[in-house]
Amino acid sequence: MPLHTSYDAVIVGGGHNGLVSAAYLARAGKSVLVLERLGHTGGAAISAPAFPGVDARLSRYSYLVSLLPRKIVDDLGLKFQMRKRSVSSYTPAQRGGRATGLLVKHDQNQTRESFARLTGSDAEFEAWQKFYGSAAYLAGKVFPTLTDPLPSESELRRRVADDGVWNMFFEQPLGETIQRVFADDLVRGVVLTDGLIGTFTSAWAEDLRQNRTFLYHVIGRGTGDWDVPVGGMGALTDALAAAARSAGAEILTGHEVSAIATDGSRAEVTYANEQRTGTVGSRHVLVNAAPEALAGFLGQESPESAEGAQLKVNMLLKRLPRLRDADVDPREAFSGTFHVSETFEQLEAAYAEAASGRLPSKPPSELYCHSLSDPSILGYDLVRRGYQTLTLFGLHAPARLFEGEETANRETRVRLLDATIEQLEVHLDEPLADCLATDANGDPCIEAKTPVDLERDLGLPGGNIFHRDLSWPFRTDETPGRWGVETDHANVFLCGAGAARGGGVSGIPGRNAAMAVLEARS
Numbered sequence: 001m002p003l004h005t006s007y008d009a010v011i012v013g014g015g016h017n018g019l020v021s022a023a024y025l026a027r028a029g030k031s032v033l034v035l036e037r038l039g040h041t042g043g044a045a046i047s048a049p050a051f052p053g054v055d056a057r058l059s060r061y062s063y064l065v066s067l068l069p070r071k072i073v074d075d076l077g078l079k080f081q082m083r084k085r086s087v088s089s090y091t092p093a094q095r096g097g098r099a100t101g102l103l104v105k106h107d108q109n110q111t112r113e114s115f116a117r118l119t120g121s122d123a124e125f126e127a128w129q130k131f132y133g134s135a136a137y138l139a140g141k142v143f144p145t146l147t148d149p150l151p152s153e154s155e156l157r158r159r160v161a162d163d164g165v166w167n168m169f170f171e172q173p174l175g176e177t178i179q180r181v182f183a184d185d186l187v188r189g190v191v192l193t194d195g196l197i198g199t200f201t202s203a204w205a206e207d208l209r210q211n212r213t214f215l216y217h218v219i220g221r222g223t224g225d226w227d228v229p230v231g232g233m234g235a236l237t238d239a240l241a242a243a244a245r246s247a248g249a250e251i252l253t254g255h256e257v258s259a260i261a262t263d264g265s266r267a268e269v270t271y272a273n274e275q276r277t278g279t280v281g282s283r284h285v286l287v288n289a290a291p292e293a294l295a296g297f298l299g300q301e302s303p304e305s306a307e308g309a310q311l312k313v314n315m316l317l318k319r320l321p322r323l324r325d326a327d328v329d330p331r332e333a334f335s336g337t338f339h340v341s342e343t344f345e346q347l348e349a350a351y352a353e354a355a356s357g358r359l360p361s362k363p364p365s366e367l368y369c370h371s372l373s374d375p376s377i378l379g380y381d382l383v384r385r386g387y388q389t390l391t392l393f394g395l396h397a398p399a400r401l402f403e404g405e406e407t408a409n410r411e412t413r414v415r416l417l418d419a420t421i422e423q424l425e426v427h428l429d430e431p432l433a434d435c436l437a438t439d440a441n442g443d444p445c446i447e448a449k450t451p452v453d454l455e456r457d458l459g460l461p462g463g464n465i466f467h468r469d470l471s472w473p474f475r476t477d478e479t480p481g482r483w484g485v486e487t488d489h490a491n492v493f494l495c496g497a498g499a500a501r502g503g504g505v506s507g508i509p510g511r512n513a514a515m516a517v518l519e520a521r522s
Contacts, residue, residue: 009517010267011285019237022251046237090332200355268282309398311365321434334372392420402450470503484512
C-alpha cells in the first residue's frame with residue numbers, strides 16, 4: 001500500500017521510461033509514487049529466466065540499446081555498462097551457386113573487401129559510405145535535440161542545414177532513396193530493414209512510417225550504434241529502479257491502475273492490488289503506458305492504434321551452428337545482426353503477403369548472439385561448456401495474422417516459427433535443432449512471442465513495441481505541448497513510448513515528461 005495519501009507525482013507503469021521520470025522528479029525533491037501492474041519493474045526491458053532449470057537470464061523482450069542518451073546515464077548516476085559490437089551485420093547469400101555473404105564491420109578495410117567479394121566491385125561500398133555518412137551527419141544534428149523542448153519542423157530543418165540530407169530522410173519514401181543509391185538487391189535490403197523494425201509497412205509507403213522508423217534506428221547517441229547491455233536489459237532497469245528509490249521515490253509492484261480523475265490541477269488515481277482497491281491523490285500524473293491505455297484510464301474514447309508486426313524468439317544453444325559460407329566464422333556472423341530473407345525484394349514480397357492476410361512464405365528475420373559480447377547472462381557452467389544465446393526478431397508478422405482464439409495464435413505461431421527457421425537453415429551447414437540446448441524437462445530451449453503474446457504479457461495494444469506509430473522529432477499539428485508529452489489535461493503527461501520522440505529503449509520520453517512537470521506551475 002502507498003505510504004501516503006497524496007504525492008507530487010504518481011507514475012503509472014514501472015517500465016524504463018517511468019523509472020527515468022521517477023528518478024528525475026525524486027532527485028528534484030518531489031514526492032513520487034510509481035504504481036506497476038506486474039510483479040516486477042522493467043516492463044519490456046527485463047532480464048529473466050526463459051527455460052526451466054537453465055541458468056540463463058535473457059533479455060526476453062527488448063534486447064539492444066541505441067537511443068539512451070549519455071546525459072540520462074550521467075544525470076542519474078546509473079551503474080550500467082554497454083559494450084559495442086565489432087560486427088554491425090552479416091547477411092548470407094547464394095551467388096553463382098556458392099554460399100557467400102556481406103559482412104559489415106567497424107573495420108572499413110574488411111568491410112570493403114566483403115562488399116567486393118559479394119558484388120564484384122567497390123561501387124556499392126562507396127555508395128554505402130556516402131549514404132551512411134549522410135545518416136551520421138543527420139544523427140549529429142538531430143540526436144542532441146531529443147532531450148530539448150520539441151522543435152518545430154522549420155527549426156529542425158534549419159539545424160540540419162542540408163536540404164539534400166533533409167529531403168533524403170524526411171521527404172522521400174525510403175524505398176525511392178534506397179533504389180536510387182544502391183544497385184544490389186541484398187545491400188538494398190540490409191538498408192531497408194532499419195525502416196521496418198516493429199513497423200508493418202512498405203518501402204514505398206507515402207505516409208513515410210518507414211522513414212520515421214529508419215530515422216530512430218540510425219541516430220542513436222549520434223552514432224546509430226546498437227550496443228549490448230551488460231547483464232541484459234534488466235541491468236538497465238534495475239539501475240534505474242535503484243536510482244529512483246535512492247532519490248526517495250516509492251515503487252509498488254502488483255498495483256494495477258484502473259482510472260485517473262483530474263480537474264487539471266489535482267488528480268486522483270484508482271488502483272488495485274491482491275488485497276484491495278484504493279485511491280491516491282496527486283498533483284501530477286505521468287503515464288508510462290500506451291495512449292490507448294491512457295484514454296481508458298481517463299474514460300475517453302480510445303485513439304486508433306497501430307498493430308505490432310514482429311515475432312520475437314529466444315533460444316539457448318549448445319553451440320553456434322556452422323555456416324555454409326566457409327569464409328565467415330559463426331562467432332563473427334552472429335555477434336552482429338544476422339539477416340535472413342531480407343533482400344529488398346524479399347522484404348517487399350513478405351509485406352505484400354502479410355498485408356493480404358497470409359503468412360510470408362519466406363519470413364524475414366534477424367538474429368544476434370548476446371552472450372558473445374556479454375557472457376555474464378549465462379551461469380558459469382554454461383559458459384564453460386560453450387553455450388550461447390540466440391535472439392531472433394521476425395519482421396512483417398502483423399497482429400492480424402494471429403487474432404482469434406488462443407488456439408489460432410498458438411497454431412499460427414508454430415507455423416511462422418517453423419517457416420522462419422527453415423529460411424535460416426538455408427544458410428546453415430547443420431540443422432538448428434542439433435544445436436539447441438534442452439531444459440530441465442528435456443524440451444528444446446526455444447520460445448516465441450507474437451504480437452498477441454506481447455499484448456497479453458506486457459499490455460502493448462496490438463503487440464506494438466512502440467505503442468503507436470513513431471513520430472517525427474518535431475512538432476506537428478497533432479503534437480501537443482512544449483515537450484511532446486502533454487495531454488488534454490494540464491497535469492497529466494504521457495511518459496512512455498507513445499509520446500513524441502518515444503520508442504526504443506531510450507528514457508527520452510521519461511526524462512522529457514519529468515522536465516514538463518518541473519516546468520509546470522505548482
